[in-house]
Amino acid sequence: MKICSVMKGLYCRAVSDAEPKFVIQEMTLPDVLTSHQVRVQVKACGLSPLDFKLLRDVGMQRDLIPVGREVAGVVLQVGPKVTFFQPEDEVVGILPLDSSFSGLCEVIDTDEYYLVQKPEKLSSVCVAGALRDGLCAYSALHTHARMAAGHTLLVTDGASSFGLMCIQLACYHGAKVLTTSHSPQNHTFLEQLRPSVGVQDPLVARVIPVYNSSSDLLSVVMEETGGLGVDIVVDSGVHLHEEEEEVESEEKKLLPHKHDIISVLGVGGHWVTSHQDLQLDPPDCRLLYLKSASVSFLNPEVWTASSSQQGRYLHILKDIVEKMSSGLLRPQPEEAVPLYEATVAMETVQRHPKKKAVVQL
Known part of the structure; x- marks a missing residue:
């Protein structure tokens, strides 16, 4: 099955010494998926503030920066060497820093190594809004502090x-x-x-x-x-x-x-x-x-910026969603905003980093 269409997503046009401007841009899906890529229909996307200094430090200065990286959705199509997923699987994950796709595109392509299965009883809005905080908590307590x-x-x-x-x-x-x-x-x-x-x-x-x-x-x-x-x-x-x-x-x-x-x-x-x-x-x-x-x-981006501990990273993501599904981790409920309010929601999140926003597609 081939899908070739134009998608609209939210991107940031960063101007030095000025407020970042969030704009809607069109993105074209490629005709064919590469070996380990998965095509996902996005159901919900969590918004987090962009760290421009970090992007500069790792050499990812671009005219347009994709916005929205915590995504939950359904697999539409898989590449020829994908082993983790099949079409119609529900998945959740965090897009890497160098992803060309905005999580607010209706359909995105990403490597299978950035996604895990989403439990059926866990809502897409809930997991997209809380996944990043769950990852930060795990990194702080287990990876850094060796909590016991x-x-x-x-x-x-x-x-x-x-x-x-x-x-x-x-x-x-x-x-x-x-x-x-x-x-x-x-x-x-x-x-x-x-x-x-x-x-x-x-x-x-x-x-x-x-x-x-x-x-x-x-x-x-x-x-x-x-x-x-x-x-x-x-x-x-x-x-x-x-x-x-x-x-x-x-x-x-x-x-x-x-x-x-x-x-x-x-x-x-x-x-x-x-x-x-x-x-x-x-x-x-x-x-x-x-x-x-x-x-x-605590740098939550280090997991997707380096592939040296990718297996451990996926294990953490899987454990987070399982604990959220069983009720052991109960995030603060976030009221989802519709796609047409995404630009305003992102501007608020960028100004007030502790505020959360989830967009339902």
């Missing part, structure tokens, strides 16, 4: 979509979880979190409010850990300097200071940071050295 049962974990901003995935995954593996809340509503939400199956104890051992003028993060963590500190800290950004507070937004003012993070780490602890430009001064390094603690940088 009995560990104590601090997750900053636990009510965020990424933080919620970290909390649920850590509790499933028997870790004690502490988290911070950025508003009274988030505080109540986190205190009421319960597992979907098993014993109905709270998922979070202690919720620490940081939306007040003064934060008791260090004292509360030390109280909860008997003065030993936590084994793992996973942040969603940090403050580097005290004077930053005067110029930054209210949202960023709620981020912990790097010294607070280092102070709450226990001996041999792991700090997994999402802060790309983290700067550690000699006193910070000295404190980490005294604790024999480590710092890891």
Whole structure:
């Protein structure tokens, strides 16, 4: 079967020193699939902010950058050497950085190695909106921090979509979880979190409010850990300097200071940071050295940017969708937006990286 048609997708035209512009462009499907390619009819696509600095660093500067990479859909056609899938299989995956297709095209071509089977009971909208956060949580806790049962974990901003995935995954593996809340509503939400199956104890051992003028993060963590500190800290950004507070937004003012993070780490602890430009001064390094603690940088793009651990990456994706299907991982529900609102939704996501958006095709 040959399919040759023109598709419309969302792309970003990046202009230096100017706001990125999102435009609808036409994309032509090739007549024939290559050896390991799969043709997929997209049912839902998750939108995440574009990291222009990362794209420049890895040499992927293009006039038009495809938008929307977390996709869920149905296989229409497979290449001659494809072994993982058959037509009509439901699949989900994350398109690679160098993909020429926007996930908002009705039909896309991609290698079979970027996709996994989607469980039948898991909705396309749910998995497309949460797959990236699930991958980040797995990378932070398993790949970087080597989490094990009995560990104590601090997750900053636990009510965020990424933080919620970290909390649920850590509790499933028997870790004690502490988290911070950025508003009274988030505080109540986190205190009421319960597992979907098993014993109905709270998922979070202690919720620490940081939306007040003064934060008791260090004292509360030390109280909860008997003065030993936590084994793992996973942040969603940090403050580097005290004077930053005067110029930054209210949202960023709620981020912990790097010294607070280092102070709450226990001996041999792991700090997994999402802060790309983290700067550690000699006193910070000295404190980490005294604790024999480590710092890891969470870059979710590294899995698709390098093929050295492709099998492990696919195993992680498969485990995420299976746990979501069984209810062990319950992402925050996202209301899907129609395709004609995709441009506005992407502009919002690009300005506010913590906001999520899912487009239903």
